[in-house]
Amino acid sequence: MRPDPERFVLGFAGLALSSRKFDLESLQTGSTNQTELSAGTVAALAIVVPPLPVQKRVVEVIDAIDDQIVALTAEANALEGVYRGGSSLLWRTAGGEEAAPRSLGDVMRLEVTRIPMREGTTYRLAGVLNAGQGLVDKNEFDGADTEYTAMNVLRENQVVMRKLTAWEGPITVVPASFDGFVASSEFPTFVLASDVFPAWMKHVCRTPRLWAEMQSRVVGTVQRRKRLNPDQLLSVELPIPSRAEQEQAAEALDAIEEQVGVIRAEADALSRARSRMLMGLLNQTLKIESTELEA
Template identity: 35%
Template sequence: MDDVITLVRRPVLPEEDKEYREIGIRSFGNGIFHKEPIAGHEIATKKVFSIEPGDLIFSNVFAWEGAVALAADSEEGMIGSHRFMTYRVNEEIADARYLLPYFYGGPGLDVIRQASPGSAGRNRTLGIKVFGGKRVFLPDLAEQRRVADKLDNAMDQITQLTHMKKASARLSVQHSDVLFRSIERTAPLVEALLVDNDFTEVEPNSTYPITGIYSFGRGLIKRPAIQGDDTAYTRFARIRAGQVVMSKLNAWEGALAVVGDDFADTYVSPEYPVFSLIEDVANSEYMEHLLAWPELWAKLTPRGSMVRRKRTTPATLLATEVPLPSLSEQRRIAKQLTLARRVADSGGAQVEQLSTLRRTLLDAAFSGRL
């Protein structure tokens, strides 16, 4: 490694009346990000070093998970903490554009991990001397450039598409927020919901298909069925399609959902209160979107310390004021939001596919198949 890259440190002594911009590095080869400007007097006691375009930079704390980046012209004049190791590439034998993916997603990542002893996280600090002594096997410079050209082109397109799909998802969330905030009529949820727990006594020799709830508005989840004699609960609540289920413990972070047909006749524990819709007041599709609205979750957040040990009661949910227009207006809004969500879900699936494509390209690049 010492023949391929050379560690270069450029100490900076911060001036009190000057502003500086620090960099950070995302893991898994996701590049450099810029921190907010900071005054010199705020970093006067820190060890910081200047960054120059062309620097191959490793986070010595998270290099083992691909926190490697190549500084561009946009990083000129910026600084990094002592945790960022800046190397210059020996251009006679290596191309920095090849080395970057080689280290964050190719054979070089194993080299980094071998030089980063420890279990995980901050215990896996990159050992500079050990790293420098490691052997790497690189193709000739012409082949490196050929592979780098192909990877650059493909990765640029993947990055652009990924940003577009994620931006679409953010717009969907913003669209939902704007729609709900524009509704003039509000009312407590007690006008739309009724507590409706259909409790079943747990029988030791019976089997119960169990349902849970994801946080952050991601809906219900099927859990493994359990035998009655394998639980301490003495009763479960059976749920039906169209009902609303809430997690007492995590409602404040979006653990609420409308029951779909796939979850009908499954069971939840007493920690999950169940409600029925008042059908001449509330539309189930509208309620599904409303329960996924972060502003509603914020109203359910317990006050004080130890938030994660506090529970949201059914009474708290029913007393919560929400946008509740007429049924016809609910249906109109729900139709818009469902369409937007389908587009966002499609984009999310495509982001996963792009992530898989990215890994496939890296594998091909460093196995002679690109």
């Protein structure tokens, strides 16, 4: 089905339909795994059709915003590539060579604090994301609403991992914003030694090098049920530079990470503004200038 070129400027119909995504989804037929939308259903959908010059200007404005979003996304992706390449700094001394390997058991120790789950007490549950991407807030709950009698409590600058599916890299350093959150016994915690910079360890948790070491140590017969126990994590050996060298590497990677975050936030904000602007232009609550209309 093609839009009538005498009624629609190229691209305008697509924008108009994209703004009605919820309506289109509600009109789909079929099963959960396979749905379809008939051409007749789409054709019957009512949309506001402004004059062709206005349509043209709407498409131009939205295309310009889309180009900017694409450019910002490409810039962020490129910086993430720089970050991945720069992760080799984590293992290097000031002289540029790889530091001597040490076992993680030399630089951190298992330390699990259990707290009882009490009725009438509110707790916040944390989950550990894959690939060292940090923690996720899984909302609060009452102690009476869980089957656990006790749970592990997380503290700032501890290392926490998920034992299950450890080859996916579910390990990170607890930030201040998650201090006091709880997790099940599947999430053991570790305290770093004084010669390990927590921000350095945060970046280490994002490296495929660590994940590969974790993967090689998992135990179990069923792939999705394989676990990595704390003592197996502590047996991992990695190059560990001096604390001062760790701080320098972490500072460089933090700067890249921060810039990526700024750019992605800008792209997200622009995307939200695009949605609002498109809706306003389509329902004509926003007016758009058109030199062709004025002529």
